[in-house]
Amino acid sequence: MAVSMNSGMVERFFASFDQKARLEHGVRMPHATQMLATVFDPSSTNIFAPKGTPAQSILGLSVLVLGICASIFLIVAGLLLYTIIRYRSRTGDENSEPPQIYGSNQVELSWTVIPILIIVVLFLASARVIFVTQKIPKPATALDVVVIGHQYWWEYRYPKLNIVTANELHIPVSDPTHPTPTYLTMSSADTDHSFWVPRLAGKMDLIPNKVNTMWIDPEEAGLYLGQCAQYCGVQHAKMLIRVYADTPEQFSAWVAAQQHVALQLPSATGGREIFLRNACVNCHAISGTEARGIFGPDLSHVASRATIASGSVPNTPENLRAFINNPADFKPGALMPSMHLNEHDLDAVTQYLSTLR
Ligand code: HEC
Numbered sequence: 001m002a003v004s005m006n007s008g009m010v011e012r013f014f015a016s017f018d019q020k021a022r023l024e025h026g027v028r029m030p031h032a033t034q035m036l037a038t039v040f041d042p043s044s045t046n047i048f049a050p051k052g053t054p055a056q057s058i059l060g061l062s063v064l065v066l067g068i069c070a071s072i073f074l075i076v077a078g079l080l081l082y083t084i085i086r087y088r089s090r091t092g093d094e095n096s097e098p099p100q101i102y103g104s105n106q107v108e109l110s111w112t113v114i115p116i117l118i119i120v121v122l123f124l125a126s127a128r129v130i131f132v133t134q135k136i137p138k139p140a141t142a143l144d145v146v147v148i149g150h151q152y153w154w155e156y157r158y159p160k161l162n163i164v165t166a167n168e169l170h171i172p173v174s175d176p177t178h179p180t181p182t183y184l185t186m187s188s189a190d191t192d193h194s195f196w197v198p199r200l201a202g203k204m205d206l207i208p209n210k211v212n213t214m215w216i217d218p219e220e221a222g223l224y225l226g227q228c229a230q231y232c233g234v235q236h237a238k239m240l241i242r243v244y245a246d247t248p249e250q251f252s253a254w255v256a257a258q259q260h261v262a263l264q265l266p267s268a269t270g271g272r273e274i275f276l277r278n279a280c281v282n283c284h285a286i287s288g289t290e291a292r293g294i295f296g297p298d299l300s301h302v303a304s305r306a307t308i309a310s311g312s313v314p315n316t317p318e319n320l321r322a323f324i325n326n327p328a329d330f331k332p333g334a335l336m337p338s339m340h341l342n343e344h345d346l347d348a349v350t351q352y353l354s355t356l357r
Pocket residue numbers: 151152153166167235275278279280281282283284295296297299302305307308309310320324331334335336337339341349353
């Protein structure tokens with residue numbers, strides 16, 4: 001059967017890598033290097049380049065499972081190949097049936113006992129990883145973050161630090177000698193989501209009315225990318241995750257900036273008033289103003305984020321303006337309606353939001 005893929009589809013497929021690489025590196029690379037970069041780039045989502053304890057145990061388990069499966073495949077395929085070649089039909093064969101053998105205790109015992117042993121090994125190895133990743137005591141130095149999944153964005157609350165933000169999770173890097181892991185308490189506002197940052201840990205589901213927990217401890221500062229890994233609606237694919245593992249200095253600077261009440265620059269008064277006059281306030285919160293909506297991302301420090309719309313769009317003034325004008329241009333099916341602002345109001349609101357660092 002022929003695989004039908006027109007050139008448009010191929011282009012769009014590559015364009016998705018292109019966009020990802022541009023977000024990661026801020027530059028546009030040629031397609032072929034990009035493909036390779038997404039496979040080998042340490043800042044991509046490569047499960048073979050773990051940078052945290054849970055991801056490392058999972059890689060260990062994966063290698064064991066892949067190793068066992070590869071050996072089974074080689075033995076079975078090898079025996080099959082041998083039999084096919086050794087007992088192929090030859091000229092001069094007498095076309096009679098070979099002797100029939102019924103029942104062999106040795107053979108039956110071996111194909112029962114060996115698979116059971118393999119399953120027991122796989123079971124014990126998996127159980128060990130589950131215990132290692134779940135049942136460890138939480139150190140006093142741990143940071144607590146509440147993660148709430150929304151169609152199609154992530155809400156992050158830092159209860160002890162009094163910070164609410166969206167889509168870009170900032171956590172401290174965890175030095176193995178003085179671990180500062182981050183404990184995530186996860187739930188959902190609507191449907192099932194799944195938090196998956198492959199280089200840091202396995203997947204954890206976010207389920208309405210149920211609280212799940214997981215922890216991450218990036219050992220190297222930098223940006224770790226992830227993706228909602230549970231189909232949650234039309235824009236599930238653009239529900240991306242960005243985890244920034246900050247050095248202690250970067251992290252305290254970020255915390256201090258986020259704890260400030262949103263800026264009220266005199267130059268942005270016009271845009272602020274338009275924002276507060278519109279239905280934006282029903283869905284968005286901006287600290288220090290009457291805007292207290294919780295249906296959409298907190299915008300108090302939206303300009304401090306590198307991306308908008310859950311990691312799917314670089315946060316430039318042009319993109320911000322175009323997104324406010326019609327979110328569906330970027331995320332068809334996103335739960336923010338087009339607000340039909342006129343050109344003047346659009347410019348003013350964009351200018352205001354761009355000051356919210
Ligand atoms: C009905 C609720 C609703 C209204 C009204 C609304 N928004 Fe939104 N907004 C959302 C939701 C939901 C998202 C998240 C979209 C996504 O990423 O899937 C969002 C995302 C955004 C973002 C991107 C934030 C980020 O960090 O990704 C900006 C900026 C924004 N809205 C500005 C506005 C402005 C300005 C107005 C008023 C003109 C407005 N919104 C009105 C619900 C709303």
